[in-house]
Amino acid sequence: MSEFLQFLLTGITTGAIYGLIALGFNVLYNATDLINFAQGEFVMLGGLGFYTLGVVLGWPLGLSFAAAVAAVSLLGLLLERVALRPVKKPEPLPLIIITVGASIFLRGVAMRLWGKDPYSVPGLTASAEPVKVFGAAVMPQSLWIVGIVVAFMVGLHLFGKRTLTGKAMEACAIHRNAAWILGIPSDRMVLLAFAFSAGLGAVGGVIIAPITMCSYDMGTMLGLKGFCAAMLGGLGSHWGAAVGGVLLGVLESLAVGYFSSGIKDAVAFLVLLGILFVRPAGLLGASAVKRF
Amino acid sequence: MLIVRNLRAGYGRIEALHGVSLSVRQGEIVAIVGANGAGKSTLLKTIAGLIVPWHGEVLFQDRPLAGRKPPEIVAAGIGLVPEGRWLFPPMSVLDNVRLGAYLRLRRGDKEAVREDLDRVFELFPILAERRKQPAGSLSGGEQQMLAIARALMSRPKLLLLDEPSTGLAPLLVEKIFETLVQLNGEGITFLVVEQNARAALAVATRGYVLETGRMVLQGRAQELLEDQEVKRAYLGKDYREFAEGRAR
Numbered sequence: 001m002s003e004f005l006q007f008l009l010t011g012i013t014t015g016a017i018y019g020l021i022a023l024g025f026n027v028l029y030n031a032t033d034l035i036n037f038a039q040g041e042f043v044m045l046g047g048l049g050f051y052t053l054g055v056v057l058g059w060p061l062g063l064s065f066a067a068a069v070a071a072v073s074l075l076g077l078l079l080e081r082v083a084l085r086p087v088k089k090p091e092p093l094p095l096i097i098i099t100v101g102a103s104i105f106l107r108g109v110a111m112r113l114w115g116k117d118p119y120s121v122p123g124l125t126a127s128a129e130p131v132k133v134f135g136a137a138v139m140p141q142s143l144w145i146v147g148i149v150v151a152f153m154v155g156l157h158l159f160g161k162r163t164l165t166g167k168a169m170e171a172c173a174i175h176r177n178a179a180w181i182l183g184i185p186s187d188r189m190v191l192l193a194f195a196f197s198a199g200l201g202a203v204g205g206v207i208i209a210p211i212t213m214c215s216y217d218m219g220t221m222l223g224l225k226g227f228c229a230a231m232l233g234g235l236g237s238h239w240g241a242a243v244g245g246v247l248l249g250v251l252e253s254l255a256v257g258y259f260s261s262g263i264k265d266a267v268a269f270l271v272l273l274g275i276l277f278v279r280p281a282g283l284l285g286a287s288a289v290k291r292f
Numbered sequence: 293m294l295i296v297r298n299l300r301a302g303y304g305r306i307e308a309l310h311g312v313s314l315s316v317r318q319g320e321i322v323a324i325v326g327a328n329g330a331g332k333s334t335l336l337k338t339i340a341g342l343i344v345p346w347h348g349e350v351l352f353q354d355r356p357l358a359g360r361k362p363p364e365i366v367a368a369g370i371g372l373v374p375e376g377r378w379l380f381p382p383m384s385v386l387d388n389v390r391l392g393a394y395l396r397l398r399r400g401d402k403e404a405v406r407e408d409l410d411r412v413f414e415l416f417p418i419l420a421e422r423r424k425q426p427a428g429s430l431s432g433g434e435q436q437m438l439a440i441a442r443a444l445m446s447r448p449k450l451l452l453l454d455e456p457s458t459g460l461a462p463l464l465v466e467k468i469f470e471t472l473v474q475l476n477g478e479g480i481t482f483l484v485v486e487q488n489a490r491a492a493l494a495v496a497t498r499g500y501v502l503e504t505g506r507m508v509l510q511g512r513a514q515e516l517l518e519d520q521e522v523k524r525a526y527l528g529k530d531y532r533e534f535a536e537g538r539a540r
Contacts (some may be wrong), residue, residue, distance in 0.1 A: 164394070164397050164398070167383070167387055167390075167391060168391065168394060170380070170383065171380050171383070171391050174380045174381070174382065174383070175378055175379075175380060177342060177374075177378065178374070178378035178379070178380065179391070180342070180361075180362045180363065181340055181341075181342065181362045181366065181371075181372045181374065181378075182366065182391055182392055182394050182395075182442070182446065183362070183363040183366040183367060183394050183395035183446065184363070184391070184394050185363055
């Protein structure tokens, strides 16, 4: 029983991060109908940036966290301005392929800057003593992860429901021209969505780095897992992202625990295939509400 | 108030407006009638800034607006109620209406916006009743009212209406146009584009007839209503004339 609990808690921790990355996919998808396949690279850059600032330069960890996330958000803006905005006919497919290209490019740059070795990154609190929960060990970093992800979920929810900018962003996503004729600067809303989504990815990178170590190629798999979680929960649904992420994390952890660690990554893709065959709209997704 | 001179605009390489001119004076209700595809919507969209004109002038209160983006045009005091209403269906009625005041809320005019919300809900009590419901759940007539209410929240001096009668039962059409007259009495100037020429000209001060991208006729609304050519082309026979014709 305590073994099961251990797997469950480990799964929830990684699942929370998948959920956060999925949230990044969603924020952008809701505002632009775009899937950004460079999302995983933002996760990687968040982790490596945090490493450079916090470990190499010795900045306080809190400040390093904030600075890494801010820098990656800026990079998100830049991606939109430099690579996506100039496209003459902004149709989804070419734009998505550009994001794939951006992901390869960013990975290459990261390899040049940081090399191929993985780095270990300290947790947000110095104590490495695990906390005992019903006989299962929980690392303090896990608590940080779950806490931070929940905080971001709630924050994003309140932002969307309570603030004018949140509503304006939603309006833009539903009908860009309708929002435009009310005076909402839709291009700025799209930029904001890019910054948010990149920032969310970076947060994921910073909080997962102490558990997995970080390296230039960590983003690919994490991005795919996050995408899988978003699909599982229903693309565009924030709560779906959380549910999908945790579900995926737990399934993975159980598969590794009871079968073999070799099938860890296969789980995500089996789940992705399953959801695409059985319920393409995802668990919590509105069944493809037509936007007009 | 609004002067449009020799406006040319279109989509891709196809020109839809071949040099259109018109004027709207403060306090008027001006109707533009014409058949489907005459360029009526294109004209309003160009004035509202959604389409960049190829050539020509748009002057609003002596300010050149041609080629400006919609947010700037809304800020100048021109609102648009588009054809098809363009609501935000999953959002609540209240959110839809409030977003109409986006620029004013950005400026921090919270108090004034709240007062306007009350006024708009007074004007359309049915919307007040359904303020919590998603806009997509409203009936066609209520959606049209919501689109007008939303546009009013920017406090426009000139309101452009694109086919407000589309898809509505005659009784509702009448109600919508009554509301226009009432709002006009409160100082809002209107430029209304309509296929339902009779309903539009009945409340308008002046009218224009747009035909395949050109203004072919203009005059006082009453004159246009009585014009033989307009009658034949755009008014059809109403059921009484039709019945009389049969009786004879």
